[in-house]
Amino acid sequence: MGRCLLIKRETRVLLVHYLEQGLSKSAIAERLGIDRRTIHRWIAAGQLAPDVETGLLPEPARRQSRPAKLAPFEAILRTRLDAYPELSSVRLFEEIRAAGYAGGYTQVKEFVRGIRPQPAPDPVVRFETEPGVQGQVDFAEVRLPWGKRYALLVVLGYSRLLWLRFFPRQDMRTLFSGLEEAFAFFGGVPKELLFDQMASVITADLRDQGERLVANAEFLRFAAHWGFRVRACRPYRARTKGKVERPIRYLRENFLYGRDFLGDADLDAQAKAWLDSVANVRVHRTTGEQPWARFQAQEQHHLLPLAERPYRSLILLPSEPAAPVVQRTGRVEVEKRPLQTYARLAGGAA
Incomplete structure (x- = not known):
């Protein structure tokens, strides 16, 4: 209540200042975000004249509270809630009305809003992983002037080192x-990659039904080739990925927003420069360290070794080359003549 009174007093001080400058009451009401009738009421009540001894504006008169019809039924509402x-x-309104309440619904709604027990929010648990244990993978859809593109982001959980393309x-x-x-x-x-229910990785997640996570068989072969385990967030529980600064939001706000790109090549070049000069060398607010420095000093040597060769899928067909552009030529018109003409020409040539 004290803060509200302070705000109202500051508003009235500004109001007096604007009145002395000659602004209209409508213009003042618009500037201060108050109703014009409030200004008239304060002037009529003498609330804009400062106290002679203190020099302060008087506090606005408080409305006298009237005994509410709801008072005899408040105990019932508290017990029920x-x-x-x-x-x-x-x-609740229907129940106390059946018990004799003769007031309106608004009183009940405001009273219930003030006393309803609020469940404690679920604690946000930040899951930290050891160096080299986990990477997190996300796709982000991006609309550009020349078409739609998909940013693939991979973040190392310990160092927060980011890769994207x-x-x-x-x-x-x-x-x-x-x-x-x-x-x-x-x-x-x-050692493991965490996905957010990515369709090309997870075909079914039945863990909430007491069963297991079902991963795409081809992706499991890819994971076995490189040696990492597949993990997935539970549906509608993206909080399990919350230990890493939201990489997609960071990409949109810090890289994409406010930049112009000439095409895919320029987009890739700017993204690489941003990773090298901003994203991976800033001081991360959670770790208090630069991702690149933390990675080199504490995480890089904990990673599994690279495979000897890329994965060769037996299912996915090779990428098709771009179809050649066929240049259309104009139609060649052939003059048609009777056979006798060709016979005479042949005879003459002989």
Whole structure:
């Protein structure tokens, strides 16, 4: 209440200042975000004249509270909400009206809002992993002037070192290619990769039903080739990925927003420069260290070694080359003549 009074007093001080400057009451009301009738009421009540001794504006008069019709029924409402915290205001209104309440619904709704027990929010648990244990993978859809692109991001959980690249498609071939580039960038492979229910990785998640996570068989072969385990966030529980600064939001706000790109080549060049000069050398607010320095000093030597060769899929077909552009030629008109003409020409030539 004290803070509200302070705000109102400051508003009235500004109001007096604007009145002395000659501003209209409508203009003042718009500037201060108050109703014009409030200004008239304060002037009529003498609340804009400072106290002679203190020099302060008087506090606004408080409304006299009238005995509410709800008072005899408040104990019933409290008892019901203690037993059933999720009872709606409409249901409670009906119950006390049956018990003799003659007031309106608004009083009940405001009273219930003030006393309803609020469940304690689930604690946000930050899951930290040891060096080299976990990487996290996400796709982000990006709309650019020349078309839609998909940013693949891979973040190492311990150092927060980030790798990213933009692709024209979001499919398994893209995922394989991107992850292999990320492993080469890191110089090794984390022991596990965490995905956010990515369709090309997870085919079914039945863990909430007491069963198991079902991963795509082809992706499991890819994981076995590189030596990492596949993990996935539970559906609608992205909080399990919350230990790493939201990489997609960071990409959108710190890299994409406010930049112009000339095309895919320029997009890739700017992204690489941003990783090298901003994303991986800033002081991370959670670790208090630069991701690149933390990676080199504490994580790089914990990664699994790279495979001897890229993964060769027996299912995915090789990428098709771009179709050649066929240049259309104009139609050649052939003059048609009777056969006798050709016979005479042949006879003459003989």
